Amino acid sequence: MQNKQYQLLRQIHCRGLIFAITCFVYLIYMQNACAQPAAIDSLKNELAQHSQADTTKVKLLIQLSNAYYNISSDSQILYASEASSIANNLNYKKLQSNAHMQVGNAYFSMNNLDSALAHYTTSLEICHAYGYEDLLASRYNVLGNISIRHTNYGNALLYYDSAIAIAEKTDQLGDLARARSNVATVYYEQGSYSAALKNFMETLDLHERLGNKKDVESSLLNITNVYFRLGDYNKATEYADKAMQMVKQSGSRYNIISCYTTFAMIYNEQKLYDSSLLYLSKAYEDALELKNKFVTNLLKGNMAECYMNKGMLDTAYKLYYESMITSEQLGDLEGVAVCKGGLGEILVKRGHYYKGIQYLKDALAILRKKNMKEEAMVLTGLLSETYEQLGDHKKALQYFHLKSDYKDSIGKDDALKTARSLEFDYILDKKEAQINLLEKDKAIEVSKLKQQRLLLIAALIGLALVIIIAVLIFRNLRQERLNKMLLLEQKKEIEIQAEKLQQLNTFKDTTFSVLSHDLRSPINALTGTMAMLEEGIITPEEFTEHKNELNNKLQSVTLMLDNLLQWAKSQMKGVHTLNPEKISIQRKTLKAFAVLKDAAKQKNIQLISNVPENLYAHADKNQAEMVMRNLVSNAIKFTPDNGKVTVDAEQNGNMIAVRVTDTGIGMSKEQADQLFDGTPNESAQGTNGEKGTGIGLQLSYNFVRNNGGSLVVQSTKGKGTSFLLSLPAEA
Numbered sequence: 001m002q003n004k005q006y007q008l009l010r011q012i013h014c015r016g017l018i019f020a021i022t023c024f025v026y027l028i029y030m031q032n033a034c035a036q037p038a039a040i041d042s043l044k045n046e047l048a049q050h051s052q053a054d055t056t057k058v059k060l061l062i063q064l065s066n067a068y069y070n071i072s073s074d075s076q077i078l079y080a081s082e083a084s085s086i087a088n089n090l091n092y093k094k095l096q097s098n099a100h101m102q103v104g105n106a107y108f109s110m111n112n113l114d115s116a117l118a119h120y121t122t123s124l125e126i127c128h129a130y131g132y133e134d135l136l137a138s139r140y141n142v143l144g145n146i147s148i149r150h151t152n153y154g155n156a157l158l159y160y161d162s163a164i165a166i167a168e169k170t171d172q173l174g175d176l177a178r179a180r181s182n183v184a185t186v187y188y189e190q191g192s193y194s195a196a197l198k199n200f201m202e203t204l205d206l207h208e209r210l211g212n213k214k215d216v217e218s219s220l221l222n223i224t225n226v227y228f229r230l231g232d233y234n235k236a237t238e239y240a241d242k243a244m245q246m247v248k249q250s251g252s253r254y255n256i257i258s259c260y261t262t263f264a265m266i267y268n269e270q271k272l273y274d275s276s277l278l279y280l281s282k283a284y285e286d287a288l289e290l291k292n293k294f295v296t297n298l299l300k301g302n303m304a305e306c307y308m309n310k311g312m313l314d315t316a317y318k319l320y321y322e323s324m325i326t327s328e329q330l331g332d333l334e335g336v337a338v339c340k341g342g343l344g345e346i347l348v349k350r351g352h353y354y355k356g357i358q359y360l361k362d363a364l365a366i367l368r369k370k371n372m373k374e375e376a377m378v379l380t381g382l383l384s385e386t387y388e389q390l391g392d393h394k395k396a397l398q399y400f401h402l403k404s405d406y407k408d409s410i411g412k413d414d415a416l417k418t419a420r421s422l423e424f425d426y427i428l429d430k431k432e433a434q435i436n437l438l439e440k441d442k443a444i445e446v447s448k449l450k451q452q453r454l455l456l457i458a459a460l461i462g463l464a465l466v467i468i469i470a471v472l473i474f475r476n477l478r479q480e481r482l483n484k485m486l487l488l489e490q491k492k493e494i495e496i497q498a499e500k501l502q503q504l505n506t507f508k509d510t511t512f513s514v515l516s517h518d519l520r521s522p523i524n525a526l527t528g529t530m531a532m533l534e535e536g537i538i539t540p541e542e543f544t545e546h547k548n549e550l551n552n553k554l555q556s557v558t559l560m561l562d563n564l565l566q567w568a569k570s571q572m573k574g575v576h577t578l579n580p581e582k583i584s585i586q587r588k589t590l591k592a593f594a595v596l597k598d599a600a601k602q603k604n605i606q607l608i609s610n611v612p613e614n615l616y617a618h619a620d621k622n623q624a625e626m627v628m629r630n631l632v633s634n635a636i637k638f639t640p641d642n643g644k645v646t647v648d649a650e651q652n653g654n655m656i657a658v659r660v661t662d663t664g665i666g667m668s669k670e671q672a673d674q675l676f677d678g679t680p681n682e683s684a685q686g687t688n689g690e691k692g693t694g695i696g697l698q699l700s701y702n703f704v705r706n707n708g709g710s711l712v713v714q715s716t717k718g719k720g721t722s723f724l725l726s727l728p729a730e731a
Contacts, residue, residue, distance in 0.1 A: 040067045058083045058095045062259070065102045069109070076106040097126040097135060104142065111330055112295050117146050128598075129544070137167040137175035144182055151334065153186050153368045154613075157587070160186070162594040177206040177215065181222065188226060191373040196444055197226045203635045217246045217255045224262055240266070253290060257283045261302065273310045277303065295327040303340055308346060317346050337366040341379055348386050357386055371613075377406035464619060578620050578706065582730045585656060586611040589647045592628040600636050600645070606634070608646040615649055615728035617656040623703040624727070627711075630696040631723050635662035637686035638721065651729055655709070658725040675713060676701040 040530035043064045050057050061083035068076040080102035087096035104119035124139040126132070146157030160182045167176035184199030204219035227235040240262045247255045264279035280303050287295040305320035312697075320342040327335030340363035347356030360383050367376040384399035532538045535596050587610070593607045600607050617624065635645040643663040650657055665687060675697050704711040715721035 028513075040064065040071075043067060053086050053089070054556045055087075055090060055092055057093065058087045058090070058092065058099070061086070062095065062098055062102060065099075065106075069105065073106045073110050077103050080106070093126050093130045094132055094135070094565075097132065100126070101139070101142070108142070109292070113149055113331075117143070133166065133170055134172065137170070137172055137179065139162040140166065141175065141179055141182060144179075148182075148185065148189070151189075153190060153371070156186055156589075157183065158590050158594055161587075161591045162597070165595050167589070172318065173206060173210055174212065177203050177210070177212075180206075181215075181219065182223065188222070188229075189723060190371055193226055193230055197223065200226065206464050213246060213250055214252055214255070217243050217250065217252060220246070221255065221258050221262065228262070228265060233269055236262070239264055253286060254295075257286050257295065257299075261299065264302065264306070268306055268309065271309070273306050274303045280306065280647070293326070294330060294332070297323050297330070297332075297335065298648075300326075301335065304339075304342055308342065313346050313349060317343065320346070323682045333366050334370065334372070337363040337370075337372075337375070340366075341375075342642045345382060348382070353386060353390055355381065360386070373406050377403050378559055380406065385611075494576055561725075578623075580618050580620055580707065582616050583619055583621050583624055584613075585615045585617055585649050585658060588624055588628045589632075591625060594635060595629060596632055599633070603636065603639070603643070605636055605639055606644045607643070610642060611647055611649040611658075615656060617727040619707040619709070619727045620703075623707060627700040627703050627725065630700045631725065632661040634697060634723075635660055635664065635721070638662065638666075639664035640687045652726075654729050655726045656729050658727070659722055660725070661720065661722040663720045666717045666719050666721050668717050672713050672715050676711070 031316045043060060047057070047060045047064065050060065061079045065076045065079035065083065068079065080099045084096050084103070087093070087099055100119045100123035104116045104123065107113075107116035107119065116575065120139060121141050124136070124143065127135045127139060140159045140163035144156040144163065145155070147156035147159060160179045163175060164183075165177035167173070167179060180199050181203040184196045184203065187196035187199065200219055200222045204216065204223065207215040207219055220239050224236050224239040224243065227233075227239065240259060243255070243262075244259045247259055254459035260279045260283035263285070264276040267273070267276035267279065279300060282297045284303070287299055300319050301323045304316045304323065307313075307319065308316035320339045324336055324339035324343065327333075327339060330728075340359045344359030344363060347353075347359060350356075360379055364379045364383070366374060380399045380403040384396045386401060387393075387396035387399065433701060529538070529543065533540070533543050589609050589611050593609065597607065632645060632647070639662045641646060645663075646659075646661045648659045648661070701711050704725060704727070708727045710724075711726075712724045713721065714724065
């Protein structure tokens with residue numbers, strides 16, 4: 001069985017005053033390599049000899065569907081649909097989910113996003129309904145890719161964070177690397193190049209360790225485009241050469257297209273337009289063979305820019321216009337913006353200022369809506385220059401200021417410095433790993449030498465023992481008096497240890513009390529249900545009806561144990577180790593939502609984030625995540641069905657203020673006063689009978705104060721609760 005996952009990588013290059021889309025790549029990640037035509041014939045023969053509609057036939061159909069990727073989308077859909085139908089009749093839901101993924105992949109490659117979304121969603125729902133945790137991360141990844149295609153970056157990050165949380169939990173490093181690479185792509189699209197490069201570097205290192213060659217190729221190309229955006233063309237060429245060497249061996253068609261386009265961009269920057277057009281023509285021919293309308297359209301826009309740079313405005317205008325019409329048909333708003341920007345510049349060059357300005361403004365409106373800062377910066381600069389030529393100094397100054405604002409927000413110089421530092425750290429880590437390996441080999445060699453000298457050392461030790469015994473006998477009388485003094489000191493030390501032991505025993509009793517009281521209900525529910533299932537008291541279908549409720553209880557247990565472990569560490573160590581860094585409040589909020597969305601869905605509770613994008617605190621990352629998760633979990637627990645949990649945030653001076661508000665049952669002033677009294681309190685039941693340890697909020701309170709912030713509660717019985725969290729703002 002092959003399990004496909006996608007990563008959507010769309011690099012948009014902006015040079016001077018002109019947009020150029022380098023390429024749009026569909027990358028396939030599978031447990032096995034895509035089949036070649038010979039393998040297709042073999043699978044067809046095997047399928048023809050297997051007439052029985054069983055699970056073996058379903059697996060063969062899925063493999064055959066996967067083999068047709070990049071060859072025939074219609075055949076891919078045909079075989080996957082037949083596999084889904086048979087799997088449904090057999091009630092083999094896992095294979096049915098995989099079949100829906102194959103159909104979704106085919107529609108995705110055809111740019112039919114609505115159909116792809118429908119099949120991806122069905123596949124995800126099956127995984128949730130039947131508890132296939134090992135498949136969830138890949139499903140969230142492809143749903144995030146759909147959101148990127150719609151440039152809905154906030155929704156994409158929510159899906160990718162869900163994929164990361166599940167991949168870490170199930171130890172699926174491949175899915176984890178792809179989700180992190182997807183997060184980096186979002187940063188790249190929004191102009192956050194330092195964050196993008198950091199994530200791409202981490203992804204490259206992980207794929208190298210996993211031996212995923214095609215993923216390594218993609219990571220190298222991603223890093224190439226970041227350096228290209230930062231204007232470091234030497235570094236861009238260096239990474240592009242590495243990628244090309246690997247691609248020549250693997251023969252990945254889409255990665256070959258991406259390499260050709262990358263070299264074309266670099267030549268374009270060096271004003272070697274004929275060389276640039278040569279590489280673009282090679283990429284265009286490959287894209288035509290793959291029958292990928294989206295990629296060919298993007299390459300046409302690239303060629304339009306190159307012709308414009310050569311001064312061939314008529315050819316450039318024709319290509320831009322054709323690409324704009326196709327982009328509108330495909331629903332590609334970014335492509336529309338790119339083409340309108342190019343058409344606007346050509347019109348301005350020809351002296352048609354007002355018509356050109358209208359095209360430029362239309363393009364700018366799309367880019368500002370999509371928060372594409374770098375592209376918007378270029379257009380505002382072009383509009384400023386055009387209005388200056390027309391003598392409208394007021395509007396020229398207005399767009400000049402807008403361009404400056406975009407430039408400051410991107411901060412390429414700082415990003416380039418950070419990029420070089422990140423690359424240095426990456427290379428240093430690899431060298432340290434090599435040194436450690438050499439040191440390990442050296443240690444083995446030293447161990448062999450020690451074994452050869454073992455007899456000699458044993459003889460020397462024996463002689464030394466004889467000498468020591470003689471000395472001890474000689475000094476026996478003097479030692480007796482010293483022993484008396486030592487006994488007194490040992491007695492004092494024992495008394496101190498006894499006191500510490502008593503404290504630890506008290507801590508143990510408290511911990512067991514909490515565990516026995518608060519964990520009994522969910523564990524009894526699980527063991528009781530499993531017992532009834534084994535004894536035949538309930539059927540598997542009835543068990544399935546209660547599975548979501550049991551899963552929700554187990555998620556509550558997981559958070560409960562996490563809180564207990566963190567609280568136990570704080571009680572035994574007495575201090576907290578802090579690693580403060582710059583953290584995004586929006587990301588931490590979305591990550592908490594991703595982890596707890598199933599619990600909210602169980603009660604039909606709406607999770608709402610009103611946290612601005614560019615809001616950063618200076619705090620320990622892990623402690624901040626624990627606080628946000630506890631506050632949101634607590635809000636869900638005490639909110640009845642069909643309620644809301646809302647997170648708002650703003651900066652007040654040098655502090656970040658976060659408010660977590662629910663429409664729950666609230667609490668009395670006496671209950672609120674006991675929340676942060678320094679000891680775990682007996683936890684009240686949630687609106688659906690949820691239980692907890694009672695230490696989650698106390699732990700959050702300690703973590704917030706440990707990071708230099710504060711946590712207070714405002715609540716009215718029957719009217720909901722608000723927790724007000726403050727953390728130091730990033731300087």
